[in-house]
Amino acid sequence: MRLETEKKGLGKILKNLLMPYLSEKEELLKILNDDYSKEITIAKMMDEHAEMIPFDFLKEKLKKLAEEERAHAEKLKQKIIELGGTVNPSPKIYDIRASSIHNERGFRKLVADLELDKEIYEDYIAQINRIENEDIKKLLREIVEDEVRHKDVLMDIVMRLC
Ligand SMILES: [Fe+2]
Numbered sequence: 001m002r003l004e005t006e007k008k009g010l011g012k013i014l015k016n017l018l019m020p021y022l023s024e025k026e027e028l029l030k031i032l033n034d035d036y037s038k039e040i041t042i043a044k045m046m047d048e049h050a051e052m053i054p055f056d057f058l059k060e061k062l063k064k065l066a067e068e069e070r071a072h073a074e075k076l077k078q079k080i081i082e083l084g085g086t087v088n089p090s091p092k093i094y095d096i097r098a099s100s101i102h103n104e105r106g107f108r109k110l111v112a113d114l115e116l117d118k119e120i121y122e123d124y125i126a127q128i129n130r131i132e133n134e135d136i137k138k139l140l141r142e143i144v145e146d147e148v149r150h151k152d153v154l155m156d157i158v159m160r161l162c
Pocket of ligand 1: 039
């Protein structure tokens with residue numbers, strides 16, 4: 001009987017020790033999954049919107065950005081798997097978002113790309129400040145460097161089309 005109580009006590013101690021770790025990991029997985037969904041969404045938007053651009057060199061520029069966004073998603077996916085999580089197979093919220101702007105003029109669509117790109121950038125900055133895991137911070141910083149460049153490329157495409 002006494003042994004049982006001691007066992008329970010030990011279980012509780014272990015649980016308390018592990019809980020912060022588990023919840024931190026879960027929080028990281030949630031953040032990475034959200035980021036993954038957004039990267040998949042913006043890649044999809046950019047690819048679709050590239051098709052409407054009447055100049056091949058600008059079309060290719062946007063398609064290259066989409067490719068890089070997909071590479072970001074892939075890096076995030078690898079990290080999620082490394083942490084023992086799984087990726088969200090259908091980022092529904094962002095699907096709706098992408099289709100809701102589908103029927104607007106091309107220029108507006110590119111502005112939507114810029115807006116989402118900016119939102120993603122700001123999310124990353126907030127996450128880098130909040131997260132303590134150095135490994136993940138490093139990954140997010142690498143991605144942010146690309147996002148800063150993407151903003152300039154997108155701006156350039158928008159300016160040439162308006
Ligand atoms: Fe990205």
